[in-house]
Amino acid sequence: MxxxxxxxxxxxxxxxxxxxxxxxxxxxxxxxxxxxxxxxxxxxxxxxxxxxxxxxxxxxxxxxxxxxxxxxxxxxxxxxxxxxxxxxxxxxxxxxxxxxxxxxxxxxxxxxxxxxxxxxxxxxxxxxxxxxxxMPETLTIIMKVRDDSVAVGVGKDGHDPVMTRVAGGLAEVLPTIPTLVEEANAQWEVSKQNPAYKAPKAPRATGKATAPPAAAPQAAVATETPEPEA
Structure with missing residues (x-):
């Protein structure tokens, strides 16, 4: 089943x-x-x-x-x-x-x-x-159905997954998949890591380390076709 x-x-x-x-x-x-x-x-x-x-x-x-x-x-x-x-x-x-x-x-x-x-x-x-x-990289979409919502993850090789939650069941979440993919691609345009991450410098002898700065998110046809026949 x-x-x-x-x-x-x-x-x-x-x-x-x-x-x-x-x-x-x-x-x-x-x-x-x-x-x-x-x-x-x-x-x-x-x-x-x-x-x-x-x-x-x-x-x-x-x-x-x-x-x-x-x-x-x-x-x-x-x-x-x-x-x-x-x-x-x-x-x-x-x-x-x-x-x-x-x-x-x-x-x-x-x-x-x-x-x-x-x-x-x-x-x-x-x-x-x-x-x-x-030749785009393969996308992976993972969904976990809960009582009142569906957790959706959009992933791609070499990229951190972008997670979200949609209220309702599969009937409500499936129509949103194209939009969720677009949002994931927009985030990956900013950084393959989510959120954007910058590795901290190696700690000094004092044992103190500086926190990585937060990255600001950024916002991210036609061809010829025969004329309609009369």
Missing amino acids: QQEEDADVRRLLEELEETSGPIVYHPGGWENSVPSEIKAQVLLERMALVLQGEELASDAEAICYLYTYSLSVPMDGEWTEIYSWLVTQWRPELKEVLDSPEQLTEQQMDQILQMKRHLRETSQRMRKQSKEET
Whole structure:
């Protein structure tokens, strides 16, 4: 039973790793103009889709792509309807200012599915290529479930583990794993040791030793993809 639970946790962690793939934009240099709020929505929607077993890009990713596409290439009427409809699914209050249809045709819904599948595959390919090129060190994630919380440790070879505690059970902690990994990497950017440690000088004859000074913590894409087919 425990082995099955461990296998499920490993599978979910592997799937959640896919949420870290880059957002795919239309080439043209407009990716920096995409509103930050829609970029932030990408990770949330990705995690929800992965946990549901979906293998498509999210609505937010489709909006990011079409946003940059619309600034690079004039959209025809059909894709304008698709874009405005997706935006109003995310922000219903914008229906008052956008001339979006109440519903799309079956052909338009098929076009959205094809685009989302293409965006997901492209993001996964970019993530794998980046992983192979940078050859990152293997991360180790250890979790200890308690009555009302889960202790989580993120470790990497040659680095001290970064520990934290998340209230709730596995269902609450798993969606936070990507954020915990980002926080661990940010801390390791400051120092591989946590907290940053400086070895004290050898004690003098008096037997006194100076304490190490505390280190101040510091705070720590897009590629081409074919245009959506009309």
